[in-house]
Amino acid sequence: MTGTSELRLDGNAIGGLLLELFGAELTAAPCICAGCGAREEMARLDVYVGAGIVVRCRHCESVMLRVVKGRGHTWLDLSGAASLELG
């Protein structure tokens, strides 16, 4: 696991970042974990904030989404999410 419990937030914390990346409000967007198949709104997922952003499933703790920003670029890894409902 990454970091201490104080660094663990939830999907509300990245609502602005997701708005910037996807152009839509996504904190209420249903996401399906590729690891265990659980379906939860983005706001109900565990978010770890460090050098980058790591979003984990609240059920199986698999990494569902990763965002790293730096040097004018943004890297988005969605390989752990089976789906993300954009509305």
Add this chain to the structure above:
Amino acid sequence: MRTLELEVPNWAGHRAGQHLDVRLTAEDGYQAERSYSIASAPGEGVAITVERLDDGEVSPYLVDEAREGDRVEVRGPIGGYFVWDGDDPQPVLLVGGGSGVVPLAAMARQRARVGSTAPMKLLVSSRTIEDLIYRDELDALAGNGFEVVHTLTRSQPPGWTGYSRRIDPGLLADVAWPAPESPRVYVCGSTRFVDAAADGLLQLGYDARWIRTERFGATG
């Protein structure tokens, strides 16, 4: 602690419980960005209440230095999950730790603004009486189905009649709506606070789906 009113061009309007991001850019290009809950009810303009954190990168500026007319970069409104619009008649339980009361106060204001009859209880946990925010305003909203309950966890003034301990299952059992009423629940505060409150509510028989949480980190 300071409440700032922001004039945001083309503001699309917001919902009670939403937040916005403030980004500051230094002369050398360094940027710092933080999220702040919107304190005002929908239709009231945009206000944020900022708690000053000594080692913060954004809050010291907003609390100590920002002057009327200063310009900051704002992104928002943000959030479609931790929101309460006032059109749901189910009982509402709001649980806030420290400045986590900010989005919950917006919900209480929204209740009054739209004339909602949904029974609403607000449980606020603060360290000391000096840390209590919106006390007078929330007291003024009380009645007519809205109730405010305070707990002071670190010290209490003489004659204090509220609770004097951290939120625990026993305190929640005293205050929270009985589980059969299927209340809507909003919990906002630090991760530790939110986890403790949510666990306590689950012990009372609350369904995890009723409990909406918003955790914030002390990065200021």
